[in-house]
Amino acid sequence: MAENDGDSCSVEDEEHTNNNNNGCDKEEEELSVPRGGPIFVPNLVGSLTSVPLFQSSIVQELQDLEFEVSSSSSQVLDEDISVDELKILTEEELVDMAIKEAFKDNEDSPNLSPIPEEPSDEGSKDHEASNDEACKKKSRKRKRTKAKNHDLEETYIAKVEHVRRIKEKQDEDKAAVTLHSFNPSSKVNDCAITSSRTIDRMKPLRSASSAVKVKSSNIQGYVPVHYPEVALSIEVYHNARKWVKNQEFLVLGQQTLTELRDKIYCLADHVMQKAKQHDPSGYFLIEDTLCNDLRDPSAVDYSEPIFDWLRNSKDEALKKWEWIAAGGLQTKQKAVVGDVTGSQLPHFRAVDMHKTQFCDLKFRLGAGYLYCHQGDCRHTIVIRDMRLIHPQDVQNRAAYPILLFQLKPHIRKCYVCKIFRATQVTIDDKWAQENPCYFCDNCYYLLHYKDGCLLYDDFSVHEYRHD
Numbered sequence: 001m002a003e004n005d006g007d008s009c010s011v012e013d014e015e016h017t018n019n020n021n022n023g024c025d026k027e028e029e030e031l032s033v034p035r036g037g038p039i040f041v042p043n044l045v046g047s048l049t050s051v052p053l054f055q056s057s058i059v060q061e062l063q064d065l066e067f068e069v070s071s072s073s074s075q076v077l078d079e080d081i082s083v084d085e086l087k088i089l090t091e092e093e094l095v096d097m098a099i100k101e102a103f104k105d106n107e108d109s110p111n112l113s114p115i116p117e118e119p120s121d122e123g124s125k126d127h128e129a130s131n132d133e134a135c136k137k138k139s140r141k142r143k144r145t146k147a148k149n150h151d152l153e154e155t156y157i158a159k160v161e162h163v164r165r166i167k168e169k170q171d172e173d174k175a176a177v178t179l180h181s182f183n184p185s186s187k188v189n190d191c192a193i194t195s196s197r198t199i200d201r202m203k204p205l206r207s208a209s210s211a212v213k214v215k216s217s218n219i220q221g222y223v224p225v226h227y228p229e230v231a232l233s234i235e236v237y238h239n240a241r242k243w244v245k246n247q248e249f250l251v252l253g254q255q256t257l258t259e260l261r262d263k264i265y266c267l268a269d270h271v272m273q274k275a276k277q278h279d280p281s282g283y284f285l286i287e288d289t290l291c292n293d294l295r296d297p298s299a300v301d302y303s304e305p306i307f308d309w310l311r312n313s314k315d316e317a318l319k320k321w322e323w324i325a326a327g328g329l330q331t332k333q334k335a336v337v338g339d340v341t342g343s344q345l346p347h348f349r350a351v352d353m354h355k356t357q358f359c360d361l362k363f364r365l366g367a368g369y370l371y372c373h374q375g376d377c378r379h380t381i382v383i384r385d386m387r388l389i390h391p392q393d394v395q396n397r398a399a400y401p402i403l404l405f406q407l408k409p410h411i412r413k414c415y416v417c418k419i420f421r422a423t424q425v426t427i428d429d430k431w432a433q434e435n436p437c438y439f440c441d442n443c444y445y446l447l448h449y450k451d452g453c454l455l456y457d458d459f460s461v462h463e464y465r466h467d
Contacts, residue, residue: 046365048287051230051253051358054386059228094167098159223397225389229253232358233385233404236264239377248384248405251358255400257284257291258354261371263401268377270465282373284353284381286361288346291353302372303350310348318345412464414440416447422464429459438464 230253238244251260261282272278280296283303290303310317351360363369363383371379389395394402412422415438422438429437431447439447448455 045367048362048364049386050362051232051386055228055230055253055388058388094163098163099156101159219396219398221398225252225393225395225397227389229389230359231387231389231393232383234260234401235382235384236371237380237382238407239266239268239379242380244407245405246379246407247403249401250404251401252389252397253359254357254397256354256357258293258295260401261293261353261373263403264371264379265406266373266377266379267465268374272374274463279374282353282371285370285372286363287369288348289356289361290348290350291356292350293353295354301350303348307348307350310345314345321345412438414438414443416440416443425462425464427460427462429461430456432459 232251232253234249234251235245236247236249238246247263247265249260249263261284269278279300280293281299281302282293284291290306292301292303293299294301365383365386368380368382371381394400414420414422415432415434417440420440420442423441424439424444425436426432426439426444427436429435444461
């Protein structure tokens with residue numbers, strides 16, 4: 001089976017499924033799906049868990065929280081809560097605080113001695129004698145008071161200037177700091193070029209809070225969702241570009257794996273159907289469970305050759321399993337400290353996909369599992385998040401799995417007219433300007449046909465479908 005062309009799909013363009021069919025607005029119902037969960041962190045894998053274990057633990061936590069809230073609300077709080085310390089001060093308020101602090105320092109300093117009262121008429125002679133001396137003292141006191149006032153003014157100005165410098169330094173520090181991870185409007189330096197794989201991983205997060213539209217025509221009836229129900233966020237990645245996420249679904253824990261498989265889109269299915277070589281077989285490998293799709297009578301049990309290989313090549317299987325289960329980090333650690341765990345192969349088992357629900361499986365959040373179909377077309381699937389159904393979620397079970405994210409394909413245009421979409425692709429075409437070369441129907445027939453007859457046939461042509 002030929003793999004998809006790595007350039008046939010642009011990772012720079014993505015959209016939700018509500019943009020795919022503009023002509024069906026009347027048949028669509030906008031369904032608000034609460035989003036959340038962890039931000040993508042490479043190599044972050046949770047512990048082994050299951051839907052029933054998570055459901056029981058989270059329900060118990062909610063019950064304990066409700067009891068704690070109800071018991072605390074019955075008590076009267078005597079103390080008032082003050083949030084003055086959390087107040088954000090403006091520049092004017094900082095200046096006022098500096099001036100008040102300076103005045104406070106002035107009040108704490110000793111006051112000037114009071115001016116002595118004027119002497120009475122009695123002893124006027126003594127007063128006249130000391131009048132000159134009193135005037136001199138008053139003059140000296142005025143000078144000292146004026147000098148002190150001048151010193152206070154300089155103190156106030158110095159404190160205000162100090163506050164101003166602090167404010168300017170804060171503004172400079174804020175301007176110098178650029179948080180590229182959280183500020184989409186910031187400009188990234190040319191030297192800080194992020195790898196394309198990291199960009200591809202982060203792009204789907206931009207649409208994490210968008211609403212989802214589901215075609216009402218695709219929903220068969222109404223089946224209520226019973227609380228408590230668990231919802232799983234499951235990501236499906238590209239078969240060739242392993243780091244590119246193609247789709248993301250919101251699946252209920254009570255749904256079967258075949259319900260998810262029927263929603264997964266892959267170009268290989270359409271190519272094999274066009275070639276009349278479609279294989280209905282397929283399987284999921286989640287932890288130690290192989291889930292085979294045997295609904296079609298012609299389907300093949302993919303688990304049989306895998307079990308034969310496990311029995312005949314135990315050593316090779318053990319090495320591969322250690323790498324898959326632990327990754328390269330543990331392998332590097334073993335090279336330094338040796339193998340201290342003595343890992344063993346798990347006891348693999350095979351189940352029917354259409355009889356297995358997600359609540360029947362054990363898995364790890366963030367771990368990569370395998371989806372294989374059409375012989376050897378393999379996709380990585382990741383159970384990214386697990387939560388309880390929210391009242392704002394879609395309450396109709398028939399609407400699930402809900403497509404939360406769909407990678408928008410890059411549609412190639414005709415290499416000749418540069419106007420219409422390409423529908424044919426030729427390989428080893430001697431009259432084509434490129435190899436392979438993409439044509440619209442009109443340009444293809446104008447170049448290769450005359451009077452309804454093919455001009456030459458020493459090339460191969462295929463129908464072009466975007467990925």
